[in-house]
Amino acid sequence: MTLRDRVWQRRNRLRNRFPKATLADVAERAGVSPSTASRALNGHAGLAPATRAAVESAAASLKFQPSPLARSLRTRRTLTVGFVVPDVSSPFYAAALKGAQRRLGQAGYRVLLMDASLDVERELAALETLYAHQVDGLLLATAGISAEALEAAVSTTPTVFFDSVADGAGDGAVILENARGTGLLLEHLVGHGHEHIAFLAGSQRETSGVERLQAFRASGRADERYIRVCEWSIGDGRRAGLELLDDPQRASAVLASSAELALGFMAAAAERGVRIPQDVALVSFDDPYFGELLEPSLTAVAYDACLVGERAAALLVDAMSSETDAREVRVPVTLVTRRSCGCDG
Amino acid sequence: MTLRDRVWQRRNRLRNRFPKATLADVAERAGVSPSTASRALNGHAGLAPATRAAVESAAASLKFQPSPLARSLRTRRTLTVGFVVPDVSSPFYAAALKGAQRRLGQAGYRVLLMDASLDVERELAALETLYAHQVDGLLLATAGISAEALEAAVSTTPTVFFDSVADGAGDGAVILENARGTGLLLEHLVGHGHEHIAFLAGSQRETSGVERLQAFRASGRADERYIRVCEWSIGDGRRAGLELLDDPQRASAVLASSAELALGFMAAAAERGVRIPQDVALVSFDDPYFGELLEPSLTAVAYDACLVGERAAALLVDAMSSETDAREVRVPVTLVTRRSCGCDG
DNA sequence: TTGTAAGCGTTATCAC
DNA sequence: GTGATAACGCTTACAA
Numbered sequence: 001m002t003l004r005d006r007v008w009q010r011r012n013r014l015r016n017r018f019p020k021a022t023l024a025d026v027a028e029r030a031g032v033s034p035s036t037a038s039r040a041l042n043g044h045a046g047l048a049p050a051t052r053a054a055v056e057s058a059a060a061s062l063k064f065q066p067s068p069l070a071r072s073l074r075t076r077r078t079l080t081v082g083f084v085v086p087d088v089s090s091p092f093y094a095a096a097l098k099g100a101q102r103r104l105g106q107a108g109y110r111v112l113l114m115d116a117s118l119d120v121e122r123e124l125a126a127l128e129t130l131y132a133h134q135v136d137g138l139l140l141a142t143a144g145i146s147a148e149a150l151e152a153a154v155s156t157t158p159t160v161f162f163d164s165v166a167d168g169a170g171d172g173a174v175i176l177e178n179a180r181g182t183g184l185l186l187e188h189l190v191g192h193g194h195e196h197i198a199f200l201a202g203s204q205r206e207t208s209g210v211e212r213l214q215a216f217r218a219s220g221r222a223d224e225r226y227i228r229v230c231e232w233s234i235g236d237g238r239r240a241g242l243e244l245l246d247d248p249q250r251a252s253a254v255l256a257s258s259a260e261l262a263l264g265f266m267a268a269a270a271e272r273g274v275r276i277p278q279d280v281a282l283v284s285f286d287d288p289y290f291g292e293l294l295e296p297s298l299t300a301v302a303y304d305a306c307l308v309g310e311r312a313a314a315l316l317v318d319a320m321s322s323e324t325d326a327r328e329v330r331v332p333v334t335l336v337t338r339r340s341c342g343c344d345g
Numbered sequence: 346m347t348l349r350d351r352v353w354q355r356r357n358r359l360r361n362r363f364p365k366a367t368l369a370d371v372a373e374r375a376g377v378s379p380s381t382a383s384r385a386l387n388g389h390a391g392l393a394p395a396t397r398a399a400v401e402s403a404a405a406s407l408k409f410q411p412s413p414l415a416r417s418l419r420t421r422r423t424l425t426v427g428f429v430v431p432d433v434s435s436p437f438y439a440a441a442l443k444g445a446q447r448r449l450g451q452a453g454y455r456v457l458l459m460d461a462s463l464d465v466e467r468e469l470a471a472l473e474t475l476y477a478h479q480v481d482g483l484l485l486a487t488a489g490i491s492a493e494a495l496e497a498a499v500s501t502t503p504t505v506f507f508d509s510v511a512d513g514a515g516d517g518a519v520i521l522e523n524a525r526g527t528g529l530l531l532e533h534l535v536g537h538g539h540e541h542i543a544f545l546a547g548s549q550r551e552t553s554g555v556e557r558l559q560a561f562r563a564s565g566r567a568d569e570r571y572i573r574v575c576e577w578s579i580g581d582g583r584r585a586g587l588e589l590l591d592d593p594q595r596a597s598a599v600l601a602s603s604a605e606l607a608l609g610f611m612a613a614a615a616e617r618g619v620r621i622p623q624d625v626a627l628v629s630f631d632d633p634y635f636g637e638l639l640e641p642s643l644t645a646v647a648y649d650a651c652l653v654g655e656r657a658a659a660l661l662v663d664a665m666s667s668e669t670d671a672r673e674v675r676v677p678v679t680l681v682t683r684r685s686c687g688c689d690g
Numbered sequence: 691t692t693g694t695a696a697g698c699g700t701t702a703t704c705a706c
Numbered sequence: 707g708t709g710a711t712a713a714c715g716c717t718t719a720c721a722a
Contacts, residue, residue: 022715033693038717048691065477069423070715073414073698083458088446089651094439101433101460110474113428113456115446129455132410155363234634266638288635289579293611295640306434367699378709383701393707415699418714694721698714705710 021062030058041066072134080110081316082130086118086143091288092305093141096162099309100139107317109136118143127153137316139309142166144205158319162312164206172315174308174329178211178285179218181301181333182255185283186219188299188335189253192281192342198226198244198251200237200261212257212285226251230261237264238271245272245280252280253341259286262298277342287336299341303333366407375403386411417479425455426661427475431463431488436633437650438486441507444654445484452662454481463488472498482661484654487511489550503664507657509551517660519653519674523556523630524563526646526678527600530628531564533644533680534598537626537687543571543589543596545582545606557602557630571596575606582609583616590617590625597625598686604631607643622687632681642683652676 027037032051040047040055041064058064072078081104085093101111112135114126123143130138131154138159142150147169150159161173189197199216202209213229216222228243230236237256241264244251256262262284269276276282276296284291287302311329318324337343372382377396385392385400386409403409417423426449430438446456457480459471468488475483476499483504487495492514495504506518534542544561547554558574561567573588575581582601586609589596601607607629614621621627621641629636632647656674663669682688 023717024715034716035694035718036692039692042717046691051691065473067418067715068478069414069418070698071717073412073418073700074715074717076698078414080457087443089436089440089443091434091436091439094436094442095434097439097458098432098434098460101458102462105460110478111458112425113442113446113458115443115450117447128410133413133455263635263638270638290608290633290635290639293608293615294635294638368701369699379699380701380710381708384708387701391707396707412699415714416701418698418716419700419702421714692722694719696717696719698716700714701712702714703710703712706708 021059021064023064023066026055026059026062026064029062030054076134078134078136079108080112080133080135081137081139081313081320082112082114082126082133082135083139084114084116084123084126084130085141086116086123088113088115092163092286092308095305096141096309096312099306099311100313101309103310103313104317107313109317116143120144124149124153131155131157137320139312139316140170158316160312160316160319162308163208170326171319171324172312172327172329174312174315174331175207175211176303176308177330177333178208179215181285181303181335182212182215183219184333184335185255185285185299185301186216186221188337188341189255189281189283190221192253194251194253194281196223196226196249196251196253197221198254199228200240200244200254200256200265201227201229202232202257202261204229209257216255223251230264232258232260234260234264234267237261238267239264241265241268242272245269245274250280254280254282256282256284259284259288259291259298259300262286262300263288266294276340281342282340284340285333291336291338294340296340297338299338299343300336301333302336303331307331365412366404366409368409368411370407371400371403371409374407375399421479423479423481424453425457425478425480426482426484426658426665427457427459427471427478427480428484429459429461429468429471429475430486431461431468433458433460437508437631437653440650441486441654441657444651444656445658446654448655448658448662452658454662461488465489469494469498476500476502482665484657484661485515503661505657505661505664507653508553515671516664516669517657517672517674519657519660519676520552520556521648521653522675522678523553524560526630526648526680527557527560528564529678529680530600530630530644530646531561531566533682533686534600534626534628535566537598539596539598539626541568541571541594541596541598542566543599544573545585545589545599545601545603545610546572546574547577547602547606549574554602561600568596575609577603577605579605579609579612582606583612584609586610586613587617590614590619595625599625599627601627601629604629604633604636604643604645607631607645608633611639621685626687627685629685636681636683639685641685644683644686644688645681646678647681648676648678 027034037055040052116123141163159170161170165173201213228240284300287300291298372379382400385397461468486508492511504515506515510518546558573585629645632645636643
């Protein structure tokens with residue numbers, strides 16, 4: 001049996017199982033060479049209109065779909081970006097993911113997702129995997145990786161940070177207006193006449209946690225006695241809340257760095273029979289979608305988490321397609337006043 | 346040549362200064378042929394131990410990472426699965442994604458994410474893209490695709506449905522105990538002495554919506570007058586809730602098919618000055634994580650959304666590695682009694 | 691304007 | 707045991 005025969009046999013066997021048409025099939029059908037077919041389908045200039053038409057109709061009739069795998073191997077571009085977060089199931093990251101996915105989809109990119117499970121080691125492993133996959137870009141909400149480690153893991157892959165930043169690294173960053181939001185909440189409490197304001201700070205491994213606490217301290221209204229640094233969880237908020245409430249010289253208002261911390265504080269207050277806002281006022285950075293329905297409804301700083309992902313994606317698309325200077329984008333926040341601060345419903 | 350191309354050229358040039366080690370490099374360094382190197386690294390049997398060791402050390406010292414692209418092109422396996430949902434930012438899908446990602450990661454698979462934005466056409470497009478990418482499997486929470494369309498789009502790609510099912514298609518499905526959960530809630534209300542029970546049904550394009558409504562109707566306690574079919578949103582729940590509340594012969598209890606619908610009903614009740622549970626009782630399928638903190642706290646059916654994704658992933662891994670019969674897995678639900686039903690806090 | 695041929699980095703099939 | 711060699715499906719100099 002000649003080689004040619006074997007090839008034929010094999011091709012037929014494959015065809016029967018994977019009726020996927022290849023570029024060679026299209027070319028044959030159109031009576032041109034593969035290169036011409038490729039050029040036609042990629043819209044290269046300088047082709048006889050008739051040729052192009054023939055190729056296009058051949059492709060259509062065979063339902064040809066080019067293999068991204070082969071294409072990427074050849075061109076060294078994958079049209080894929082890696083998305084790495086500490087925890088996809090968190091509402092914030094989930095929303096950011098949606099925004100990013102939308103924007104990237106428009107630009108023709110696919111999203112390869114990695115969840116680092118709040119674990120720096122996994123995060124590094126994820127980055128290495130993504131690098132091996134030759135992703136064209138990286139969207140990264142780091143749980144605390146250093147600029148050097150990043151550089152080592154992904155070399156020159158364009159990277160945009162969001163929510164949390166590894167100082168000095170990357171081709172851009174998208175962050176919330178943390179300082180402004182904190183200021184808004186603080187001023188509002190001060191407007192209600194509060195002087196002793198407690199602060200529930202979030203994890204200091206993340207930019208949001210750091211910036212919010214910094215802003216609070218910089219305000220001149222901070223008393224270290226009333227500051228509690230927690231993880232971003234309801235449980236932690238509750239524990240810290242109980243401490244705050246059990247202080248004999250209790251603060252008259254609480255600023256929580258996140259919705260979870262605020263919810264934790266509410267739980268603590270309920271446990272101690274402390275009424276909000278009569279006995280202690282509460283405001284929160286983060287406006288959960290059910291904020292209106294809590295008792296009392298929650299005064300909070302709101303923002304569009306989706307937009308964070310979208311903006312980051314936009315920055316990345318830019319960075320991938322042209323040399324750009326690293327830019328920092330701030331996503332705006334607004335104050336939503338409801339009853340927990342002492343305002344009337 | 347476009348700007349974009351030039352950027353890529355430059356980047357590639359940069360990369361060429363520190364070229365990624367290829368299998369050929371490893372082979373050369375170890376003084377063997379590429380095929381031998383390949384065999385060594387893939388743990389094939391029948392190699393001189395010394396050869397294997399040499400290859401391994403060469404690979405290590407060059408920090409060799411095989412190119413998944415090239416490998417996939419050759420082997421026709423991508424170690425990638427597509428994950429398609431109507432909306433990643435919904436807490437349920439986000440949690441399922443996390444569970445799936447975890448399980449798939451363990452098994453060595455990557456996750457390519459597609460958000461169909463609640464749009465059947467996009468869903469189809471997503472499936473085609475995924476098929477072109479030769480994903481090894483598909484995790485699909487469909488927004489309403491037919492078995493035929495699925496078959497046409499992804500051919501024989503192993504597919505596991507979760508949350509929502511296209512009847513008869515796929516290699517498995519993971520669904521909640523919808524009927525049991527509905528029964529639990531209903532019985533509980535009946536136990537409180539309610540006779541006229543209203544039902545807020547969710548979208549009938551999805552299995553969860555359908556099964557919950559079906560279970561309600563099958564209970565013999567259903568009065569069509571008190572049934573409202575909605576989309577899964579707070580707004581829809583509110584609208585339907587207002588209708589229910591404005592009925593002169595108002596039902597004395599409401600069973601909401603989802604947390605969103607329950608929240609919508611709470612908003613409606615607040616607007617009308619109707620007290621829960623004194624004037625009307627409320628229970629919900631879905632226990633939102635802040636259910637304890639609502640006023641009144643919400644009696645609900647709870648389940649582990651993460652587990653849904655995890656189980657689906659497990660089924661898929663099975664289906665991808667061997668011929669298996671299609672299986673249906675039900676994820677258990679439990680009743681959490683709090684105050685909205687009329688129980689004491 | 692089009693075709694030929696050389697890869698991209700692997701793995702599989704043969705020989706030896 | 708190990709090494710040539712031929713794919714996998716595509717793009718792109720370089721020729722013609």
